[in-house]
Structures are given as structure tokens and as C-alpha cells.
Amino acid sequence: MQATADTKTHAIDEQSILRTRMKKIKHKIAVISGKGGVGKTVTAVNLAIAFAMQGHENRVGLLDADLHGPCVPKMLGMEGQKLRVGPIGAFPAVGPLGVKVVSMAFVLEGKEVPVIWRGPLKMRAIQQFLSEIVWGELDFLLIDLPPGTGDEPLSVMQLLPEMDGVVIVTIPSEVSQNVVGKAITFSRQLKVPVIGIIENMSGFVCPTCGTETHIFKTGGGEKVSQDYSVPFLGSIPLDPRVCEASDLGHPFIMEHPDSPASKAFMEIVEKLTTYIQEKEKNEK
Amino acid sequence: MQATADTKTHAIDEQSILRTRMKKIKHKIAVISGKGGVGKTVTAVNLAIAFAMQGHENRVGLLDADLHGPCVPKMLGMEGQKLRVGPIGAFPAVGPLGVKVVSMAFVLEGKEVPVIWRGPLKMRAIQQFLSEIVWGELDFLLIDLPPGTGDEPLSVMQLLPEMDGVVIVTIPSEVSQNVVGKAITFSRQLKVPVIGIIENMSGFVCPTCGTETHIFKTGGGEKVSQDYSVPFLGSIPLDPRVCEASDLGHPFIMEHPDSPASKAFMEIVEKLTTYIQEKEKNEK
Numbered sequence: 001m002q003a004t005a006d007t008k009t010h011a012i013d014e015q016s017i018l019r020t021r022m023k024k025i026k027h028k029i030a031v032i033s034g035k036g037g038v039g040k041t042v043t044a045v046n047l048a049i050a051f052a053m054q055g056h057e058n059r060v061g062l063l064d065a066d067l068h069g070p071c072v073p074k075m076l077g078m079e080g081q082k083l084r085v086g087p088i089g090a091f092p093a094v095g096p097l098g099v100k101v102v103s104m105a106f107v108l109e110g111k112e113v114p115v116i117w118r119g120p121l122k123m124r125a126i127q128q129f130l131s132e133i134v135w136g137e138l139d140f141l142l143i144d145l146p147p148g149t150g151d152e153p154l155s156v157m158q159l160l161p162e163m164d165g166v167v168i169v170t171i172p173s174e175v176s177q178n179v180v181g182k183a184i185t186f187s188r189q190l191k192v193p194v195i196g197i198i199e200n201m202s203g204f205v206c207p208t209c210g211t212e213t214h215i216f217k218t219g220g221g222e223k224v225s226q227d228y229s230v231p232f233l234g235s236i237p238l239d240p241r242v243c244e245a246s247d248l249g250h251p252f253i254m255e256h257p258d259s260p261a262s263k264a265f266m267e268i269v270e271k272l273t274t275y276i277q278e279k280e281k282n283e284k
Numbered sequence: 285m286q287a288t289a290d291t292k293t294h295a296i297d298e299q300s301i302l303r304t305r306m307k308k309i310k311h312k313i314a315v316i317s318g319k320g321g322v323g324k325t326v327t328a329v330n331l332a333i334a335f336a337m338q339g340h341e342n343r344v345g346l347l348d349a350d351l352h353g354p355c356v357p358k359m360l361g362m363e364g365q366k367l368r369v370g371p372i373g374a375f376p377a378v379g380p381l382g383v384k385v386v387s388m389a390f391v392l393e394g395k396e397v398p399v400i401w402r403g404p405l406k407m408r409a410i411q412q413f414l415s416e417i418v419w420g421e422l423d424f425l426l427i428d429l430p431p432g433t434g435d436e437p438l439s440v441m442q443l444l445p446e447m448d449g450v451v452i453v454t455i456p457s458e459v460s461q462n463v464v465g466k467a468i469t470f471s472r473q474l475k476v477p478v479i480g481i482i483e484n485m486s487g488f489v490c491p492t493c494g495t496e497t498h499i500f501k502t503g504g505g506e507k508v509s510q511d512y513s514v515p516f517l518g519s520i521p522l523d524p525r526v527c528e529a530s531d532l533g534h535p536f537i538m539e540h541p542d543s544p545a546s547k548a549f550m551e552i553v554e555k556l557t558t559y560i561q562e563k564e565k566n567e568k
Binding site: 033034035036037038039066068069071074075122146147148150151171173174175178179182204206207208209211213214215216217238240243244246247 | 318319320321322323325350352353355358359406430431432434435455457458459462463466488490491492493495497498499500501522524527528530531
């Protein structure tokens with residue numbers, strides 16, 4: 001199929017719109033993982049809220065780029081919302097502390113509808129989420145990417161070459177460490193800085209007797225960060241209330257601000273802020 | 285690009301080779317999940333070993349169809365192995381109890397090399413894993429699919445229309461249940477039977493005081509199986525030794541055959557065997 005003059009112009013327009021819209025967002029950070037189910041989405045959601053709590057209320061965006069299993073809306077209590085469409089584009093749904101959220105879940109008809117798409121369509125969907133959404137002026141856009149090194153991460157990294165970097169979430173097990181290595185190599189090949197590694201599910205304290213059990217082992221995140229000379233951002237302990245809060249749609253960090261897990265999230269956001277400040281200094 | 289007569293003939297040949305090779309395998313079961321990190325690979329590995337322990341030694345195959353994060357070889361202590369190539373195709377690597385394993389990890393150069401491929405190439409890779417591998421005569425081929433409803437699951441289902449069915453692995457949380465719904469709808473749309481649901485990480489018993497904590501809640505697997513009228517195959521409790529054994533490359537079910545988790549795996553394999561026997565009776 002040959003592109004007509006019309007579709008070519010359209011493609012150029014779309015790219016320039018994407019650039020214009022993305023310029024209004026000061027910082028973009030992708031949250032990735034090698035393996036699934038390491039709590040990447042829980043981490044992305046709580047980091048977004050933590051940024052909002054640390055002086056960026058109404059100025060944080062969260063793109064749920066997991067097209068097949070979008071969970072962000074459920075975890076933020078935003079199920080059933082839709083994107084509002086206006087003449088200049090669609091507007092993100094607004095969650096707790098003014099966090100602006102875009103997700104495939106806001107576009108699909110029902111909860112159980114699967115997105116059975118192959119690569120090129122996924123690239124298009126993500127491009128539209130960046131170019132046709134009126135994100136507005138934001139301090140931070142967090143992008144929750146599906147696990148692995150496939151179409152969606154590749155699309156986001158290619159569409160946003162100016163990204164500040166990626167944060168990699170892992171659980172402590174060795175099996176996960178191998179996959180983190182792949183995620184680091186992936187980011188480096190695409191020339192996206194790896195800001196650091198977060199170890200999630202890092203030990204469970206029995207609520208009855210206080211004994212700590214390392215269900216998924218411990219120290220794996222720190223080890224892989226040393227092996228690859230990448231900063232270690234922190235460990236988040238296993239806490240059954242994280243799962244409970246996520247299922248109820250209450251951001252854990254707002255519900256239990258004094259828990260060790262919430263403190264870990266807050267410290268990680270401080271480290272991310274420092275990283276970005278240093279980066280800006282060096283660029284001046 | 286137009287296909288030449290040569291490439292067309294090649295494509296037909298490949299399809300007929302695939303069919304011939306797949307005919308020698310009596311039963312094919314895919315292990316899928318909506319979300320990642322629910323322990324799908326651990327489940328697939330232990331089910332394969334459990335089948336081998338239940339009278340199918342040397343007659344079980346395991347295809348690791350996760351191209352981006354292949355973990356099967358590590359969990360079976362088969363890291364560093366390569367596929368042996370002969371004149372009629374490549375031979376699977378052989379693991380504990382004669383389980384025949386094929387994985388991207390046996391093809392890649394180093395542990396940290398990521399597979400940065402888009403959809404069509406992934407389809408090709410999986411097709412080759414099915415058509416160009418000399419699997420030989422097997423009773424069961426388990427296929428460990430990457431999470432979600434994207435390219436790899438789609439490819440496998442389209443390439444193997446005769447599949448016995450899929451087993452869906454989930455953790456109990458509600459967020460996971462939503463995604464399981466998508467996996468069920470996905471399978472039904474592709475006309476592949478859903479054999480049943482396995483609930484993994486289903487409660488943790490403190491090794492010191494014996495208190496059970498439902499870290500990821502409980503009962504979600506059973507609930508979703510009722511909601512969608514799909515059989516419930518069983519619950520596998522959280523056990524830190526599962527992660528330890530997987531990291532060491534020792535199949536958990538062989539190391540700790542008397543543990544509650546191992547017993548759960550064995551019961552699930554009995555249910556799968558019954559399902560297949562019933563199916564065969566009905567087809568006669």
C-alpha cells in the first residue's frame with residue numbers, strides 16, 4: 001500500500017502534535033520490569049501518588065501502557081471512568097491528588113474484553129495515547145510499561161527519545177535477576193538511562209509473631225544493581241495491606257502513610273527527584 | 285514484497301512438517317495467565333515434572349514460549365545448554381525425568397541479551413520451535429506462554445488448533461481476577477477450551493508460629509472460576525522453598541514431594557489427566 005499525500009501529511013502532523021504535547025511535560029519516567037508480576041503497576045501507582053504528595057499535586061500523569069492487562073484504574077479506584085473527548089483531543093481521567101490517568105481500560109467496553117492485537121496496532125495505540133491526549137502541563141509523567149522487551153516498551157522508548165530514564169522493578173529471586181539484566185541491556189541499547197532498581201516483595205513480617213521470612217529471597221535487587229553498576233533505589237517489603245488496598249482502589253501510600261512500605265516509596269521518590277535535579281544541573 | 289514460488293513452497297512444506305511433528309504428540313496444554321508474575325512458569329515446570337512422575341517419564345515436553353524472559357532452563361537446572369542441531373532439525377535439551385525442553389535461552393548468546401523483537405518475528409520464532417524441533421513421540425507437551433493476550437499466545441493458538449486446552453494460573457487478588465476474565469474471553473474467542481484455573485500464592489504459613497496470612501488475599505481463583513463457569517483445579521500455597529528451589533534449578537516437586545504445594549501440583553495433574561480421558565471418551 002502506498003501512502004497518499006494526505007496520510008503522509010497526517011503522519012507528520014501527528015508527530016509534531018506529539019512533540020508539542022510532550023514538551024509541556026517536564027519529566028518522563030518509565031517503570032519497567034523484566035518479568036511480570038513483580039508489582040510494577042503497584043509501584044508505578046504508588047510512585048505517582050508519592051510524587052503528588054511531595055509538592056506536585058495536580059501535576060503528575062500516569063500512562064498505563066499495558067494494553068493487555070491494564071490495572072492502573074482498578075488500583076486507583078477509577079474503574080468505569082472514560083476518557084472525555086473534546087475538539088482538541090481526549091482528556092485523561094483524574095484520580096486521587098489530581099493524578100491524570102490514561103489507560104486502555106478507559107477505552108474498552110467491558111472489564112473482560114481482551115485486547116488481541118499484534119505489534120503494529122499496539123504501537124499505534126501507544127502513539128495515540130501520547131499524541132492525542134491533552135495531558136496539559138505536568139511536572140512528571142510516569143509510564144507503566146508491560147513486562148519484557150517487546151512491542152510496547154520498544155514503542156514508548158522510540159516515541160519519547162527525551163525520556164529521563166527508566167526505573168526497573170524486580171523481586172529478589174535469582175530468576176528475576178537474570179531478566180533484570182535483559183531489561184538493563186535493552187534500555188542501554190536504546191540509549192535510555194537506567195535511573196535505578198527497586199526491589200519489591202522484599203521480605204514478609206508475620207503479623208502474629210513478627211518473624212521475617214524472605215518468601216522470594218532477599219538482596220537480589222541490590223546484587224543486580226552492583227553487577228550492572230546501576231543505582232539501587234530501595235526495597236519495598238511485602239505487606240498484605242498493599243494487595244488489599246490495591247483491590248479496593250485506595251492508593252496504599254495514602255491509606256498507610258506510616259508503614260515501612262510507604263516510607264520506602266517516599267524515599268524512592270526523593271532519590272528520583274535528586275537524580276533529575278542533578279541531571280538538569282549537568283545539562284546546563 | 286511478493287512471495288516467489290520458492291518461498292511459497294517453503295511455507296507449505298513448513299506447515300506440513302509442523303503438522304507431522306505435532307501429530308506425534310498426544311496432548312498439548314498451554315499454561316497461560318492474564319497477568320505476569322503469578323508463578324506461571326513455576327507452575328508449568330512443576331506440572332511437567334508431575335506428569336513425568338505420574339507414569340510419563342521421558343514422554344513430556346515443555347516449550348518455553350516466553351521469548352523475552354525465558355526462565356524454564358534456570359528453574360530446571362539446565363542453564364548453559366544448547367539445542368543440538370542435526371540434519372532433520374534441532375533436538376530439545378533434556379532435563380530431569382527426561383523432560384524435553386526448548387527455550388529461547390538455549391539459542392541466545394548470553395544470559396543478559398534481550399530479545400527486542402516485534403510481533404511478526406515472534407510468530408516466526410514460535411513456529412520454528414514447533415516445526416523445526418524434533419520433539420519425537422510424547423504424551424504431553426506443555427507450553428509456557430508469556431502473560432497477556434498478545435503475539436505469542438495468539439501465535440501458539442493459531443498454530444496448534446488441535447490443542448487440548450489452556451490452564452490459567454492466577455493469584456487470588458481481585459486485580460488478577462479481572463485479567464483472568466480477559467484470558468478466558470481470549471481463549472473462548474480463539475475456540476480453545478479452558479481446562480481450568482489454578483490459584484497460586486494462595487496463603488503463607490509462618491514457619492515460626494504457623495499463622496496463615498493471605499498476602500495476596502484468598503479465594504479469588506475459585507470465585508473467578510464460578511463467575512465464568514470454568515473448573516477450578518486447585519490452590520497452591522506460598523512456600524519460600526518454591527523460590528529457593530527454582531533459583532537453584534531443582535524442581536520443587538522432586539525436592540519436597542511431601543509439601544502441601546507439591547501435593548497440590550500432583551492433584552492438579554490427576555485432574556488434568558481425568559479431563560483428557562473424558563475428552564477422549566467423548567470424541568470416540
